[in-house]
Amino acid sequence: MIASVRGPVLSIGLDHAVIDVGGLGHAVHATPATLAGLRRGEEALLATTLVVREDSLTLYGFADPEARDLFVLLQTASGVGPRLALATLAVLSPDQLCHALADGNLTTLTQVPGIGKKSAERLILELRDKVGTLAGNGSGELPGAPDRGRLRTEVAEALVGLGFSAKQAEQSVEAVLAADGAPADTSAVLRKALAALGPR
Numbered sequence: 655m656i657a658s659v660r661g662p663v664l665s666i667g668l669d670h671a672v673i674d675v676g677g678l679g680h681a682v683h684a685t686p687a688t689l690a691g692l693r694r695g696e697e698a699l700l701a702t703t704l705v706v707r708e709d710s711l712t713l714y715g716f717a718d719p720e721a722r723d724l725f726v727l728l729q730t731a732s733g734v735g736p737r738l739a740l741a742t743l744a745v746l747s748p749d750q751l752c753h754a755l756a757d758g759n760l761t762t763l764t765q766v767p768g769i770g771k772k773s774a775e776r777l778i779l780e781l782r783d784k785v786g787t788l789a790g791n792g793s794g795e796l797p798g799a800p801d802r803g804r805l806r807t808e809v810a811e812a813l814v815g816l817g818f819s820a821k822q823a824e825q826s827v828e829a830v831l832a833a834d835g836a837p838a839d840t841s842a843v844l845r846k847a848l849a850a851l852g853p854r
Contacts, residue, residue, distance in 0.1 A: 656713060660699045663692050671715070673698055682715035685744040691717060705736045706815050714740060721748045723807045724785075730810070730824035731780045733773065742766045755785045806831060809843045818851060826851050 659680055664672040670683045671692050682700060692698050700715035701722040714736060716722040721743055728739035742751065745766045754762035755778055763774035806827050813823035826847040 656702050656704045658699065658701050659713070659715065661697060663694050663696060663698050666692055666694055671698070673700070673715075680713055682713045683740065684715045685740060687744070688715060688717050688721075703811055704815060706817065712736065716743075718748075724748050724751060726807050726811055726814075726820075727781060727784055728777075729814075729820040730784075731777050732821070733776070738766075738768050741768060752785045755781050758782065805840055805843060808840050809847055812840075812844055813847060813851070816848075822851060823847070 659673050659675050659682060661673045661675040661680075664674050664679055666672075666689055669689075670681050671689055672679045672681050674680075682702060684700070688700070700717065701719040702713055702715045703722055703726055705712045705714060714722075714725060716725065725736075725739050725743060728734050728742055729736065746754065746762065750762065753759070758778045760771060760774045760778075763769055763777060764771060769777070806824075809827045809830075810820070810823040813826065814820050818826075827843065829850060830843050830846045
């Protein structure tokens with residue numbers, strides 16, 4: 655799992671940038687706003703997630719971990735893949751997206767190309783309760799309390815990287831975390847989730 659990349663920017667395209675990490679040029683797909691903040695020849699640090707498909711490995715980069723977590727969360731909704739998730743974050747800021755989902759704001763969500771009224775209603779239904787966890791992961795956490803949102807995202811991302819669908823991953827992680835005596839450690843949650851999913 656590639657959680658971040660840091661290095662000089664070699665080039666910037668319309669939908670991606672190439673970042674030199676240890677002598678390897680990584681093509682990182684990103685929103686226009688993220689790309690606008692990069693400068694060729696200057697060092698960049700992006701929070702990333704690797705989307706694994708049968709015929710491709712695609713790296714997506716974000717200016718901050720919150721945007722990356724929303725990108726991963728969006729893909730747990732029915733009918734949402736990486737392209738639509740990235741398009742959503744290109745149109746709406748993480749804060750706007752969280753508020754739109756939490757408030758059930760169809761008008762804001764349908765500003766995204768590819769999201770109609772029915773799609774927006776489905777996103778609200780499936781993600782409304784989950785964005786509250788992401789939005790609350792800042793100063794609202796008690797000192798020393800496990801960061802459940804981060805834990806959920808990390809394990810789901812790892813499962814997707816192992817070949818499970820985003821929906822399978824999310825459901826498995828939710829089941830593990832909802833059980834009595836749920837572990838607060840990423841590797842322990844991952845082991846339990848894998849055991850529940852069975853062999854790929």
